[in-house]
Amino acid sequence: MIYLSLFSISFLAATILPLSSELMLAGLIATSNYDNLLLLIVASFGNVMGSIINWILGFYSRNLTIKKWVPFKGKQIENSSRWFNKFGKWSLLFAWVPIIGDPLTLVAGLLRVKFIEFLILVTIGKVSRYFLIYYLI
Numbered sequence: 001m002i003y004l005s006l007f008s009i010s011f012l013a014a015t016i017l018p019l020s021s022e023l024m025l026a027g028l029i030a031t032s033n034y035d036n037l038l039l040l041i042v043a044s045f046g047n048v049m050g051s052i053i054n055w056i057l058g059f060y061s062r063n064l065t066i067k068k069w070v071p072f073k074g075k076q077i078e079n080s081s082r083w084f085n086k087f088g089k090w091s092l093l094f095a096w097v098p099i100i101g102d103p104l105t106l107v108a109g110l111l112r113v114k115f116i117e118f119l120i121l122v123t124i125g126k127v128s129r130y131f132l133i134y135y136l137i
Contacts, residue, residue: 002028002034003034003038003039003042005024006021006024006025006028006039006042006043006046007042007043007045007046008046009021009024009046010024010025010042010043010044010045010046010047010050011046011047011049011050012050013047013050014046014047014048014049014050014051014053014054014102014105014126015050015053015054015102021043021046021047022129022130022133024043025039025040025043025130025133025134026133026137029133029134029137030137036134040127040130040131040134043130044123044126044127044130047096047126047130048119048122048123048126048127050102051095051102051105051122051126052119054102054103054105054106054109055105055106055108055109055113055115055118056109057106057109058105058106058107058108058109058110058111059109059110059112060109079099079100079103081107083100083104084104084107084108084111089108089113089117089118089121090121091104092104092105092108092113092117092118092121092122092125093121093122093124093125094125095121095122095125095126096125096126096129105118105122
Protein backbone atom coordinates (compact mmCIF):
# COMPACT_ATOMS: atom_id res chain seq x y z
CA MET A 1 0.00 0.00 0.00
CA ILE A 2 2.88 2.39 0.75
CA TYR A 3 4.25 1.85 -2.76
CA LEU A 4 0.89 2.79 -4.28
CA SER A 5 0.82 5.91 -2.13
CA LEU A 6 4.33 6.84 -3.24
CA PHE A 7 3.39 6.27 -6.88
CA SER A 8 0.28 8.44 -6.49
CA ILE A 9 2.12 11.30 -4.78
CA SER A 10 4.94 11.15 -7.35
CA PHE A 11 2.46 11.09 -10.23
CA LEU A 12 0.40 13.98 -8.90
CA ALA A 13 3.52 15.99 -8.04
CA ALA A 14 4.39 15.98 -11.74
CA THR A 15 0.95 17.06 -12.90
CA ILE A 16 -1.64 19.18 -11.18
CA LEU A 17 -0.93 19.46 -7.47
CA PRO A 18 2.02 21.20 -5.83
CA LEU A 19 3.10 18.12 -3.89
CA SER A 20 6.58 17.05 -2.83
CA SER A 21 7.30 13.46 -3.67
CA GLU A 22 10.88 14.04 -2.53
CA LEU A 23 9.81 14.44 1.08
CA MET A 24 7.79 11.24 1.06
CA LEU A 25 10.59 9.31 -0.63
CA ALA A 26 13.18 10.67 1.80
CA GLY A 27 11.01 9.74 4.76
CA LEU A 28 10.45 6.20 3.51
CA ILE A 29 14.15 5.70 2.79
CA ALA A 30 15.06 7.06 6.23
CA THR A 31 12.79 4.54 7.98
CA SER A 32 14.68 1.63 6.36
CA ASN A 33 11.49 -0.45 6.47
CA TYR A 34 11.16 -0.73 2.70
CA ASP A 35 13.15 -1.88 -0.30
CA ASN A 36 15.01 1.29 -1.32
CA LEU A 37 15.48 0.21 -4.93
CA LEU A 38 11.75 -0.46 -5.27
CA LEU A 39 11.00 2.93 -3.68
CA LEU A 40 13.26 4.64 -6.25
CA ILE A 41 11.64 2.75 -9.13
CA VAL A 42 8.09 3.46 -7.98
CA ALA A 43 8.74 7.18 -7.35
CA SER A 44 10.54 7.56 -10.68
CA PHE A 45 7.87 5.70 -12.61
CA GLY A 46 5.06 7.75 -11.05
CA ASN A 47 6.81 11.05 -11.65
CA VAL A 48 7.69 10.24 -15.25
CA MET A 49 4.13 9.07 -15.91
CA GLY A 50 2.84 12.41 -14.61
CA SER A 51 5.18 14.21 -17.00
CA ILE A 52 3.92 12.07 -19.87
CA ILE A 53 0.37 13.21 -19.09
CA ASN A 54 1.58 16.83 -19.31
CA TRP A 55 3.27 16.13 -22.66
CA ILE A 56 0.10 14.49 -24.00
CA LEU A 57 -2.01 17.45 -22.85
CA GLY A 58 0.36 19.84 -24.59
CA PHE A 59 0.71 17.75 -27.73
CA TYR A 60 -2.97 17.19 -28.37
CA SER A 61 -4.48 20.41 -27.15
CA ARG A 62 -2.80 23.62 -28.18
CA ASN A 63 -5.86 25.67 -27.20
CA LEU A 64 -6.07 24.02 -23.79
CA THR A 65 -3.66 26.44 -22.14
CA ILE A 66 -6.19 29.27 -22.25
CA LYS A 67 -8.76 27.31 -20.20
CA LYS A 68 -9.22 28.39 -16.58
CA TRP A 69 -9.12 24.83 -15.23
CA VAL A 70 -5.66 24.11 -16.63
CA PRO A 71 -3.29 23.93 -13.63
CA PHE A 72 -0.45 25.81 -15.31
CA LYS A 73 -0.64 29.57 -15.31
CA GLY A 74 0.37 31.70 -18.26
CA LYS A 75 3.43 32.99 -16.41
CA GLN A 76 4.66 29.43 -15.70
CA ILE A 77 4.23 28.45 -19.35
CA GLU A 78 5.95 31.65 -20.45
CA ASN A 79 8.96 31.02 -18.16
CA SER A 80 9.17 27.39 -19.24
CA SER A 81 8.96 28.42 -22.90
CA ARG A 82 11.88 30.78 -22.39
CA TRP A 83 13.91 27.95 -20.83
CA PHE A 84 12.96 25.69 -23.69
CA ASN A 85 13.85 28.27 -26.34
CA LYS A 86 17.18 28.97 -24.64
CA PHE A 87 18.32 25.39 -24.00
CA GLY A 88 16.19 23.40 -26.44
CA LYS A 89 15.15 19.85 -25.73
CA TRP A 90 18.07 19.51 -23.26
CA SER A 91 16.09 21.66 -20.85
CA LEU A 92 13.94 18.57 -20.27
CA LEU A 93 16.75 17.26 -18.08
CA PHE A 94 15.49 19.88 -15.62
CA ALA A 95 11.83 18.80 -15.67
CA TRP A 96 12.21 18.04 -11.95
CA VAL A 97 12.89 21.67 -11.01
CA PRO A 98 10.07 23.20 -8.96
CA ILE A 99 7.78 25.76 -10.62
CA ILE A 100 9.21 25.53 -14.17
CA GLY A 101 9.68 21.78 -14.51
CA ASP A 102 6.10 20.60 -14.81
CA PRO A 103 5.02 23.35 -17.23
CA LEU A 104 8.20 22.60 -19.17
CA THR A 105 6.85 19.13 -19.94
CA LEU A 106 3.59 20.69 -21.17
CA VAL A 107 5.57 23.11 -23.36
CA ALA A 108 7.50 20.15 -24.81
CA GLY A 109 4.18 18.71 -25.93
CA LEU A 110 2.99 22.05 -27.30
CA LEU A 111 6.23 22.35 -29.28
CA ARG A 112 5.86 18.78 -30.58
CA VAL A 113 9.09 17.38 -29.13
CA LYS A 114 9.46 13.76 -30.25
CA PHE A 115 8.06 11.50 -27.55
CA ILE A 116 11.06 9.18 -27.33
CA GLU A 117 13.45 12.14 -26.89
CA PHE A 118 11.10 13.62 -24.31
CA LEU A 119 10.86 10.33 -22.42
CA ILE A 120 14.61 9.72 -22.34
CA LEU A 121 15.55 13.23 -21.18
CA VAL A 122 12.78 13.55 -18.59
CA THR A 123 13.55 10.08 -17.21
CA ILE A 124 17.26 10.85 -16.89
CA GLY A 125 16.55 14.07 -15.01
CA LYS A 126 13.88 12.73 -12.68
CA VAL A 127 15.63 9.46 -11.85
CA SER A 128 18.89 11.33 -11.21
CA ARG A 129 17.11 13.60 -8.74
CA TYR A 130 15.69 10.63 -6.82
CA PHE A 131 19.10 8.91 -6.75
CA LEU A 132 20.60 12.11 -5.35
CA ILE A 133 17.98 12.11 -2.58
CA TYR A 134 18.81 8.47 -1.85
CA TYR A 135 22.53 9.15 -1.56
CA LEU A 136 22.02 12.25 0.58
CA ILE A 137 20.05 10.21 3.10
